[in-house]
Amino acid sequence: MPMHDWSRVQAGIFHHFHHSWIEEIARTLNRGLLPPDHYALAEQFVGGFGPDVLTLKDHAPADDPEPGDWTFQPDRSDGTGKTAVLSLPDIEVTAETDMQYYRRKQKAVSVRHVSDDRVVAVIEVVSRANKASRAGIEAFVEKVAQLLEQGIHLLILDPHPPTRRDPQGIHGAIWEWISGDEYQAPAEKTLTLVAYEAALVTRAYVKPLAVGDALQDMPVFLKPSAQVPVPLEATYRAAFEAMPRRWRSVLEAEDRQT
Numbered sequence: 001m002p003m004h005d006w007s008r009v010q011a012g013i014f015h016h017f018h019h020s021w022i023e024e025i026a027r028t029l030n031r032g033l034l035p036p037d038h039y040a041l042a043e044q045f046v047g048g049f050g051p052d053v054l055t056l057k058d059h060a061p062a063d064d065p066e067p068g069d070w071t072f073q074p075d076r077s078d079g080t081g082k083t084a085v086l087s088l089p090d091i092e093v094t095a096e097t098d099m100q101y102y103r104r105k106q107k108a109v110s111v112r113h114v115s116d117d118r119v120v121a122v123i124e125v126v127s128r129a130n131k132a133s134r135a136g137i138e139a140f141v142e143k144v145a146q147l148l149e150q151g152i153h154l155l156i157l158d159p160h161p162p163t164r165r166d167p168q169g170i171h172g173a174i175w176e177w178i179s180g181d182e183y184q185a186p187a188e189k190t191l192t193l194v195a196y197e198a199a200l201v202t203r204a205y206v207k208p209l210a211v212g213d214a215l216q217d218m219p220v221f222l223k224p225s226a227q228v229p230v231p232l233e234a235t236y237r238a239a240f241e242a243m244p245r246r247w248r249s250v251l252e253a254e255d256r257q258t
Contacts, residue, residue: 001237003191004251005211006159011128013247018125020239022107025123028235029111033228037114040123042107111220119152121220123230126158126170137165141177147198148178153221154196155230161190170194171206178202189213193232199224 006014022042029040109123130140147154158170162185166173169192172183179202185192189208195218197203207218215236219227240248 001233001240002212002214003159003209003236004240006128006251007161008250008253009247011132014128017239017243018127019107020242021125021236022109022123024235024238025230025232026109028231029109029228033230034111035222035228038111038120038222039114040109040111043110044107111222120222121153121155122147123155123220124157126156126160128160131160131163131165131170134165137163137170137173140170141173144174144196145178148196148202151198153198153223153227155218155220156192156194156196157218157232158192158194169208171204175204193218195219195221195227197221197224197227 006017019042026040026042034040108125110119111121111123112118113120126140130136144154144156156170156174162169162172168183168185169190171192171194172185174194175181175183183206186208189210191209191211191213193207193209193215195205197205198221205219207216209215215233217229217231217233220230221227240251243251
């Protein structure tokens with residue numbers, strides 16, 4: 001199956017596909033591709049931060065307040081014996097963006113070791129929201145650098161063309177951040193698959209591709225010099241076939257015309 005042009009649909013449609021592809025990758029890894037002492041989880045990314053990179057906790061965290069709950073209950077009185085309440089001022093909203101919502105709600109696959117449930121690798125599908133602002137792409141690149149610094153291997157799948165914030169693609173932005181060196185992406189292949197091996201030195205295994213190219217397996221490293229192949233084409237196909245027919249037809253329209 002060819003890589004589709006995801007700029008043809010709204011960010012929310014790709015967000016739906018993003019979650020499906022992540023779930024397919026996690027399920028496929030757990031069906032025997034990973035060694036028996038490893039397992040994969042599809043985990044929520046909130047506010048740009050990923051799963052606990054050290055260990056899973058034995059207890060459930062307290063529930064976070066729901067987005068949009070703007071009432072704050074401070075531990076003090078306003079002098080009348082009643083609890084003071086801070087709420088939104090009566091000011092009309094003049095602008096908003098949904099890109100931050102999609103960036104904060106995306107998932108990634110974490111690969112963990114059974115001995116202590118520590119994260120050894122992360123597989124992430126880049127969303128359009130990651131590239132929609134300078135803050136978004138800086139947060140993404142900084143997160144990648146922090147994971148590599150902690151010895152966590154990465155597989156990053158970027159099905160979106162470069163923007164002015166990542167003119168050489170997502171790998172170019174990451175590589176300049178962690179090494180200071182420039183990466184020149186091929187002009188005709190603007191999408192990127194890249195596996196990072198976090199050893200004493202960081203190694204990048206880059207596969208550029210274009211819209212219409214078939215996906216190929218990419219490695220996810222479990223430790224230096226030890227990796228398993230991730231079947232990207234099969235998982236992509238399964239996620240795409242589960243998409244609503246209405247949006248599959250939009251994405252496949254260009255294929256029928258060529």
